[in-house]
Amino acid sequence: MPRAVIYARFSSDMQREESIDAQVRACTAYAKSKGYEIVDTYIDEAKSGREVTKRDAYKKMLDDASHKKFDIVIFHKIDRNSRNEVDYYITKAKFLNLGIRYEYAVQSIDSSPEGQMMEGMLVAIAAYYSRNLAKETKKGLNENAYKVQFNGGTPPLGYKIVDKHYVIDNDEAEAIRLIFDLFIARHSYKDICCILAAKGYTTRNGQPFSKKSLYDIIGNERYCGTYTFNKIPKGKGKRNSHSKNRPDDFIRLEDAIPAIVSKDVFQQAQARRRINKERPAEYKAKVNYLLRGKIICGHCGSAMGGHTCTPRDKSYSYYSCLDKERIPTKKCLQKQIRKEDAEEAVITKIKNEILNSEAFSVIADKMRKKFANTKNSIDKKIADKQNQLTKAQKTRANLYKLVEKGIDDDFTFSKIKAAKETIDTLQAVIQTLKKSKKSKILSDAEIQKAFQLFNDKVKSMNDVEAKKLLIDLFLDKVIIIDQKLDIHLSTDAISNIIQK
Structure with a gap:
């Protein structure tokens, strides 16, 4: 009796955990109709279909495949497998080299020329859906940015979000102003951390300030009222990367959100950061x-x-x-x-x-x-x-x-x-x-x-x-x-x- 496994996945695009039950139920019925023995089930919850390398259960399935633990993988549909053509065919080749084949519970795809053509079309459709969804989502986020609305994530310390807009949190803002004042007054990061701790200030998660958190705060131009979005392409480096890395749809709006420090104070802080970077060579000796x-x-x-x-x-x-x-x-x-x-x-x-x-x-x-x-x-x-x-x-x-x-x-x-x-x-x-x-x-x-x-x-x-x-x-x-x-x-x- 051929040994089969079931792979099911749901992402965050209008799907819920209940969709997993439906996928597994359909795959189980399909396996029974074919006379397959189901030896395992792999489930990825809230995982994108674009990159299989970021799915824990999928990676576990690949590892088990290398140990010849099954002969067939059953998916509900092609889009539950992958929404990226390159990932789809690379992983399919890996499975085929191990003597393992794909089957789909509700899509009839066989090894005939017509079946292979149908598979190629469905893979392309799944990839198009994913890319178009990302494009439309990005378009909506850009529109939010032009309206100076909060676009998700965690707002910087010193701000809270009210009706999708940045509002100063007065208690936290006092810590931010103190950080800028002490830095301009030539206090070291270490001294600033100690002073903040002595005054009872902590980060938003209740932890003491670190040197890195101070560095990020001092370089964040939101604190002088400048709103930015799309600073760098997704997955291409640090958020404060140099302007040469910025994409064409980078958005920067001056005086768009309430300022916690003045532009003059912010520029003084940046000037001191540049001085620190350009210290004489003897301070940077290897x-x-x-x-x-x-x-x-x-x-x-x-x-x-x-x-x-x-x-x-x-x-x-x-x-x-x-x-x-x-x-x-x-x-x-x-x-x-x-x-x-x-x-x-x-x-x-x-x-x-x-x-x-x-x-x-x-x-x-x-x-x-x-x-x-x-x-x-x-x-x-x-x-x-x-x-x-x-x-x-x-x-x-x-x-x-x-x-x-x-x-x-x-x-x-x-x-x-x-x-x-x-x-x-x-x-x-x-x-x-x-x-x-x-x-x-x-x-x-x-x-x-x-x-x-x-x-x-x-x-x-x-x-x-x-x-x-x-x-x-x-x-x-x-x-x-x-x-x-x-x-x-x-x-x-x-x-x-x-x-x-």
């Missing part, structure tokens, strides 16, 4: 933070990042908790640690525990044992793949017999193609496993020689490059609690170094 991505705050679990300060023309570099840095009022107890202290402690441990002959002999012994176990494991994998290959070859032979008997439809040929691909893949895997099994176990002298060559390479590099190589190869992570370092090393890279 510092190699070698532990970046591997150093963790032991107090709150956040990543730690590099931070450089330059008082009196001398630079000092530290690692500090990024969560605490991002939100200055966050009550993380972590203290900064000097960059040099942290990195030297890690390098010293690597040299003491890995890069010395005594430690290395222990590692080499473990490697030999691991190599022997790996060979046994490879033997088992080869036997397993060989069994799979025998089954795939038998399946292909049976399919050829069907063709000889006159059963030569598209489904049979797709199954033959899938079986051939499986055979080719298994044969390649078996050859790779056999080659890896031929690798010889190195002698102590060969291991020692490889180890010495690696040490010579490290010594020939400049100090920063050598340290970076050692950290990248052997450091798993380092957890910092105040000035105490918990360093976790990994010797997995040793095998690759020696084999080379």
